[in-house]
Amino acid sequence: MKKRLTVDMDGVLADVFQQFIINHERDFGQRKTLEEIAGLSEEEAFPKTREYVFTKGFFRNAPIIKDSQEILARLNEVYELFIVSAAMEFPNSLGEKQEWLNEHFSFIKWQQMVFCGSKTIIAADIMIDDHFKNLDHFHGVTYLFTQPHNKLTDPGRHTRVNSWQEIASLLL
């Protein structure tokens, strides 16, 4: 029986930090580097975070995190895969996120998508996420995907992964 694997969207598949950087540069004329925002929450790094995430197109046009398409396609063969995104906070994002997945990860069927508010309700064997608030409540094996906001924090009981190539070497 295949193990059930849940994969987060924002900060794991969708490069929302790049979206923040692009939006911030447009508004403030300054391009923040990943180094200078390391350890900062999104709100600390980008003062207009809340405005950006409620803007039409923010999630629809997010860049794709390197290697995620190819490696997720391979994981989809080996695991019972679900994409689990905490999308409920941003009402506009629901349709955009589904369209984004359909375009960039067309091998993911609608049966494999979950949009929720809290991930405490998710039952699976393995979770890949960039937020401690999601991983800390999860009872299975946990992988912390490195993003600027979690870069300086001790991963604790979670295994830190810095790239999709690292995920491939651990899970394939």
Next chain:
Amino acid sequence: MKKRLTVDMDGVLADVFQQFIINHERDFGQRKTLEEIAGLSEEEAFPKTREYVFTKGFFRNAPIIKDSQEILARLNEVYELFIVSAAMEFPNSLGEKQEWLNEHFSFIKWQQMVFCGSKTIIAADIMIDDHFKNLDHFHGVTYLFTQPHNKLTDPGRHTRVNSWQEIASLLL
């Protein structure tokens, strides 16, 4: 610690069968009774089911099932409540369903909403649903909410409930 309760939307909170009846009468000039569609799937009862569920406004304008608002508000005090809807099949429905919940069940926070394709990934203690495909995979206590499509089927290991008043008498 509060027990976790998951409640389905379509056919439990939202009266989608009434929506089908209204749409069918508009298209065919004939108002089907609940008795004549008992035991039929939605597709068997209403030939244009697939067209209706993909039509803008179908979910947004669904009537509310009797007593669900008042009793769900009380359950929300006693249980860790999640609304879990298999919304992913109908892309237009995501925003509509969230708006519908926000309007008619404003005490439900976004943290308590889950839109998924398959409910096999949901972990909870109690599930109320009108579909066997959701209840059969669930490991906790299961309540089958009576709807025309399941009315003639033996509920098996699930407890059949015919109204929200019955749910109140069992769970409150």
